[in-house]
Each structure stands twice: as C-alpha cells, then as structure tokens.
Amino acid sequence: MALLEVQNLTTTFRIGVGTVQAVRGISFHVNEGEFLGIVGESGSGKSVTMLSVMHLLPDYATITADSILFDGVEMTELGAKELRAMHGRDIGMVFQDPMTSLNPLFTVEQQLTEPLKIHLGMKKKEAREKALELLNEVGIPAPEERLRQYPHELSGGMRQRVMIAMALSCAPKMLIADEPTTALDVTIQAQILELLEALKQKSGASVVMITHDLGVIASMCSRIIVMYGGTICEEGSATDIFYDPRHPYTWGLLRSVPKISTGEHRKLIPIPGTPPDMLRPPEGCPFAPRCRHCMRICRTVPPPQTDLGDGHRVACHLMHPCAPKIDRE
Amino acid sequence: MLKYILKRILAGVISLVVLITIAFFMMHAMPGGPFSPDEQKNVPEVILNRLAESYGLNKPLWDQYIDYWNNLLHGDLGISFKYPGVSVNDKIAYHFPISALVGGIAVVFSLLVGIPLGIVAALNRKKPADYGVLAFATVGISVPTFILAVLLLLLFGEVFRMPIAVFHSEQVLSYVLPVLCLSFHPIAYIARQTRSSMLEALENDYVRTARAKGVSELMVVSKHALKNAMTPVITYLGPLVAGLLTGSFVVESVFSVGGIGKYFVSSVSDRDYTMILGIVVFYGAFVVVCNLISDILLAIIDPRVKLDK
Numbered sequence: 122m123a124l125l126e127v128q129n130l131t132t133t134f135r136i137g138v139g140t141v142q143a144v145r146g147i148s149f150h151v152n153e154g155e156f157l158g159i160v161g162e163s164g165s166g167k168s169v170t171m172l173s174v175m176h177l178l179p180d181y182a183t184i185t186a187d188s189i190l191f192d193g194v195e196m197t198e199l200g201a202k203e204l205r206a207m208h209g210r211d212i213g214m215v216f217q218d219p220m221t222s223l224n225p226l227f228t229v230e231q232q233l234t235e236p237l238k239i240h241l242g243m244k245k246k247e248a249r250e251k252a253l254e255l256l257n258e259v260g261i262p263a264p265e266e267r268l269r270q271y272p273h274e275l276s277g278g279m280r281q282r283v284m285i286a287m288a289l290s291c292a293p294k295m296l297i298a299d300e301p302t303t304a305l306d307v308t309i310q311a312q313i314l315e316l317l318e319a320l321k322q323k324s325g326a327s328v329v330m331i332t333h334d335l336g337v338i339a340s341m342c343s344r345i346i347v348m349y350g351g352t353i354c355e356e357g358s359a360t361d362i363f364y365d366p367r368h369p370y371t372w373g374l375l376r377s378v379p380k381i382s383t384g385e386h387r388k389l390i391p392i393p394g395t396p397p398d399m400l401r402p403p404e405g406c407p408f409a410p411r412c413r414h415c416m417r418i419c420r421t422v423p424p425p426q427t428d429l430g431d432g433h434r435v436a437c438h439l440m441h442p443c444a445p446k447i448d449r450e
Numbered sequence: 451m452l453k454y455i456l457k458r459i460l461a462g463v464i465s466l467v468v469l470i471t472i473a474f475f476m477m478h479a480m481p482g483g484p485f486s487p488d489e490q491k492n493v494p495e496v497i498l499n500r501l502a503e504s505y506g507l508n509k510p511l512w513d514q515y516i517d518y519w520n521n522l523l524h525g526d527l528g529i530s531f532k533y534p535g536v537s538v539n540d541k542i543a544y545h546f547p548i549s550a551l552v553g554g555i556a557v558v559f560s561l562l563v564g565i566p567l568g569i570v571a572a573l574n575r576k577k578p579a580d581y582g583v584l585a586f587a588t589v590g591i592s593v594p595t596f597i598l599a600v601l602l603l604l605l606f607g608e609v610f611r612m613p614i615a616v617f618h619s620e621q622v623l624s625y626v627l628p629v630l631c632l633s634f635h636p637i638a639y640i641a642r643q644t645r646s647s648m649l650e651a652l653e654n655d656y657v658r659t660a661r662a663k664g665v666s667e668l669m670v671v672s673k674h675a676l677k678n679a680m681t682p683v684i685t686y687l688g689p690l691v692a693g694l695l696t697g698s699f700v701v702e703s704v705f706s707v708g709g710i711g712k713y714f715v716s717s718v719s720d721r722d723y724t725m726i727l728g729i730v731v732f733y734g735a736f737v738v739v740c741n742l743i744s745d746i747l748l749a750i751i752d753p754r755v756k757l758d759k
Binding site for chain 1: 457502515578654655656658660661663664666674677678751753754757
C-alpha cells in the first residue's frame with residue numbers, strides 16, 4: 122500500500138534571469154515500510170522533489186501538484202499550521218551536511234527535545250529521558266554528556282547520528298534522508314547506512330533515501346527511482362535497475378560506478394556532456410543531448426512512460442515497439 | 451575564563467598607560483598653555499608665573515608626568531585648571547551620571563527599536579517594509595548628529611511646542627530629544643546589521659532543520675535564527691555602550707544636558723590639563739571594560755567563541 126502518492130508534481134524557482142524548472146511534472150509513490158532510493162546527479166531534482174513534498178523550499182519556489190496524498194491526507198489542501206504538525210511527527214528528515222544542519226548555538230539536548238516538546242507535549246524532564254533513550258538507540262556513547270554538548274564539539278558522524286535521532290524522535294511514518302552520508306568519510310558512511318537500515322527494520326517506517334551514489338542504494342533499497350533533468354527516467358525494483366536497466370541514462374550511471382574489485386587499472390567511464398540547463402530545459406527527452414542512442418524524435422517529443430510490468434517503468438523512446446533494439450552496453 | 455578576563459584587563463591597563471602618555475605629551479606639545487601670557491592678556495605676568503608654579507607647571511615636563519602618575523595611582527585626577535578648587539574626580543562624579551542615564555536610555559531604546567526593525571525588514575525582504583527600513587537606515591547613518599539635533603529642536607519646539615530650552619533631570623519629557631538624537635544613528639546601524647545577519651541566518655541549513663522538525667515560524671525566527679543573527683550586534687554593543695554612556699558633546703550642548711560630554715571638547719580649548727587627562731583616563735577605561743563585557747557576552751551566546759585563544 123502506498124504511504125505517499127504524488128501526482129504530477131512541478132516545482133519552479135523564480136530567479137533573476139528566469140524560471141528554473143527543477144521538477145517537471147513527476148508522479149511517484151512510496152510504499153509503506155519500503156526503502157526507496159532516489160538517484161540522480163546534482164541538479165536532477167531529487168532533493169527538490171522531497172523538499173517540495175515537505176514544503177520546505179524558500180518562498181521564491183512555486184510548487185504545484187495534482188495531489189500529494191500522505192497516509193490518506195491530501196497535503197496540497199493543508200495550511201501551514203497543519204503541515205507543520207506533520208513535520209517531525211509524521212515525516213522526519215535527515216539532511217546532507219550535519220555540520221550545518223544543526224544549530225551551532227543550541228545544545229544537543231535543546232535541539233533533540235524540541236520535536237518531543239512540540240509534537241508529543243513532553244515536559245523538560247520527560248523529553249530529556251526520551252532524548253537519552255534516542256541517543257542510545259542511534260549508538261552514541263555517553264549520551265548524558267552529549268546532551269550538554271554543542272554541535273561543534275561532536276564529530277561529523279556523531280552529528281549525523283544526532284540528526285537521525287532527532288528525525289526519528291516522534292516515530293514518524295516516513296523518514297526522508299537527503300544524501301545523509303555524502304558529507305561523511307567512507308567508514309562513517311557505512312556505519313550511518315547500517316544504522317538507518319537497523320532503525321528502519323525496528324520502526325517499520327518507510328525510508329526515502331536521496332543520493333547520487335548507486336553504491337549506497339544497492340545494498341539497502343528495495344525500489345529505486347532514477348531522476349534526470351527534473352523528470353523520472355526509470356523506476357523499478359532494485360533488481361530491475363541493477364540487472365535489467367532499460368534507460369540509457371541508467372546504463373551510463375551504472376557504468377560510471379568505479380570498480381576496485383577487478384584489480385586491473387581502469388579509467389573511470391563518465392557520461393559525456395553536461396546536465397541540461399533547467400532555465401531552458403530541452404523540449405524532448407532531457408537526456409537526448411548526451412544520449413548515444415538519440416533519435417530524431419528524442420529531441421522534440423518528451424518520451425512517454427512505458428510500463429514493463431511489476432512496477433518497472435521507463436521513460437525512453439527506445440521502448441517503442443518500432444524503435445531499434447539496442448542492447449545495454 | 452578567569453584567566454582570559456585577567457589577561458584582557460592587563461592588556462587594557464597597558465593600552466591605558468600608552469593612551470595617557472600620548473595624551474599627556476601631545477597636550478603639552480600644543481603651543482600656549484593655561485597660564486601663558488598670550489592668552490591671559492589682563493593678568494600680570496607675575497601672577498601668571500605664580501599660578502603656574504602652584505600648579506607645578508614650571509617643573510620639567512618629565513617631573514610633571516611622574517607627578518601625574520603618582521596622583522593617578524592614588525586615585526586622584528587632580529584639580530581642574532578652569533574651575534579652581536574643583537577636583538576632576540568630583541567633576542566626573544557629578545556629570546557622568548547624567549550622561550550615563552541619558553546614554554543608557556538611548557542604548558536600550560536603540561536595541562528595542564533597531565532589532566525589531568531589522569527583523570521586520572529581513573522577513574519582508576524586497577517588499578515596501580524592507581525598503582522603508584533600508585531608506586531610514588541609510589538616512590540615519592549618514593545624517594550628522596548636529597543637523598539632526600537642530601531639526602529635532604525645530605520639530606519639537608516649533609511644531610509640537612514642547613518645552614525644550616532647559617534640561618531638567620527629573621522631568622521625563624526632557625529626555626525625549628537627547629535620547630532620540632543619540633539613538634538615531636545606532637538604531638539605523640543596528641537595524642541594518644540585524645537585517646543582513648538575519649537574512650544570512652535564515653538561509654542556513656539549521657533553519658530548514660528546525661522547520662522540518664515542525665517548529666513554528668515564530669520560533670524559527672525568534673529562537674533559531676535570531677540568536678545567530680545577534681552576534682554582530684553584540685560585538686557592536688561594546689563601543690556603543692561606551693560611546694553613549696559617556697555622553698556626546700553635540701547632543702549635550704544642543705539640548706543643554708549637564709553631562710560630561712561637553713568637557714570632551716571644552717577642556718581642550720580651556721587648556722584644562724587635568725580635565726583633559728581625567729577624561730581620557732575615564733573614557734579609555736570605560737571603553738576597555740565595555741569591550742571586555744561584550745566579548746564575554748559573545749562567548750556566552752556563541753559557545754564556538756573560545757575566550758582563551
């Protein structure tokens with residue numbers, strides 16, 4: 122069953138020189154209790170998509186959607202106050218950079234107990250007890266001491282653990298993790314991912330993991346959405362995406378993952394070209410200018426979504442029965 | 451913390467010593483003097499010489515310097531040259547509280563008006579309220595006090611018909627004009643500073659985190675962003691408090707406030723050596739203390755500021 126169902130979401134930013142079309146009419150859903158990965162390179166619209174759902178964008182952003190249904194509630198009809206009541210209680214969020222995502226002038230306790238006081242109406246002492254429990258849960262040693270400390274006194278990994286504890290404090294139904302490991306070093310990355318996995322198992326919440334790192338998603342996500350140029354180009358189970366990808370962009374992404382296990386010295390294989398200018402997004406398929414299999418139609422007509430069954434959907438003209446058959450390189 | 455405070459006080463004392471020394475020798479380097487025959491034309495030279503002798507001005511400069519320090523270390527700022535028989539200590543003790551009261555009200559008023567103005571501007575960025583505050587701030591920073599003082603006199607005296615000629619320290623109305631005049635510039639500065647640091651703070655990731663937690667907009671602004679936005683204002687607070695509490699020559703002269711501010715200038719033209727030095731010592735010490743307090747305040751608000759470094 123779908124916990125979150127988004128229909129035709131469009132997000133634009135008005136900036137000095139024009140309008141950036143960051144997300145261009147995408148529809149997707151998040152199932153209850155699933156681990157969904159959203160992949161794409163910088164500027165593909167993956168973070169903006171989830172921030173739009175949360176209404177956490179600056180006021181020069183315009184968000185339109187036919188429907189954003191979360192747990193039976195139509196979020197597009199909610200006022201600021203009702204949305205706020207959902208933030209932190211129904212949907213928790215962990216951000217990319219734990220160095221800047223915590224307020225430097227407040228102690229861990231002050232920040233961690235805030236959602237508890239707001240949403241669960243806890244008093245200071247009760248909230249403190251709960252905060253200690255949460256810190257224990259996310260594997261922070263000496264939590265008593267940590268509560269008194271300020272963010273700058275903690276390491277990056279610790280801070281991200283605090284962020285996770287904070288996002289999960291009110292037992293949300295969905296956790297959005299926006300590149301939670303990008304700013305951390307590799308060994309810490311693995312720990313944080315393990316922690317997220319374990320907490321997800323325990324709480325049964327849905328997790329949406331936004332990342333540009335396929336390696337991060339491979340091990341834990343059950344379903345993956347690949348985004349490019351503000352659109353979804355491919356969507357399917359992890360097995361579909363890794364073993365039977367159909368979109369040339371997904372091929373490129375998979376090919377560009379560095380391999381260290383083969384032992385031989387291999388050059389990295391990049392996807393040539395640059396992402397589209399979202400001020401003037403291409404008329405047809407956004408990936409067309411960088412696509413090796415680009416056809417004439419790709420430049421003028423946006424590709425429709427082709428359903429390959431079992432939730433594997435691809436937006437590519439190559440899926441048309443009349444298109445040339447091209448094997449994955 | 452204690453070690454830091456002691457270190458800062460020591461540094462303050464050193465700057466005071468340098469300050470006094472420079473002031474002392476520059477003062478004496480000026481041509482003429484309190485009892486020079488060129489200036490006191492109606493007094494016979496014999497008398498002038500005796501006066502100079504009684505004040506110790508005929509001694510070598512170095513001895514006078516040593517004498518001054520000797521008195522200063524005993525807490526004695528000396529006898530005024532201009533007001534015979536009145537010690538500089540008494541003069542400061544009498545006039546400073548008046549300046550401090552007017553200045554203190556001005557400090558509080560500046561903060562109470564400047565900070566909200568800055569917040570309102572930041573929250574209404576690029577809207578009429580913001581442009582209004584910015585226009586006011588630009589005017590406030592650029593209009594000199596003496597012009598503002600006269601304009602205020604005109605407005606309140608001519609238009610509102612308020613009694614403005616005499617300052618009565620026990621009358622509330624008397625404080626309106628000097629306080630307005632003193633706080634005009636600080637309000638403008640604080641409003642601008644608060645606006646820009648508030649805008650910067652609101653852009654921060656932790657503000658988004660707070661919103662993602664479901665913190666109300668009011669609390670996001672007044673708690674999460676404001677605390678961060680206040681650090682530059684607190685840095686400015688040290689010099690501001692020192693400047694306003696010790697009075698202003700222009701404001702006190704225009705509104706006839708009997709504060710200490712006017713002696714900043716009159717003691718120099720009067721060649722009132724002890725008064726000049728007394729005010730230098732007093733003002734210098736005050737600035738040192740105020741800056742120290744604002745630094746400590748900053749360290750309390752922002753735990754990343756390490757006082758010992």
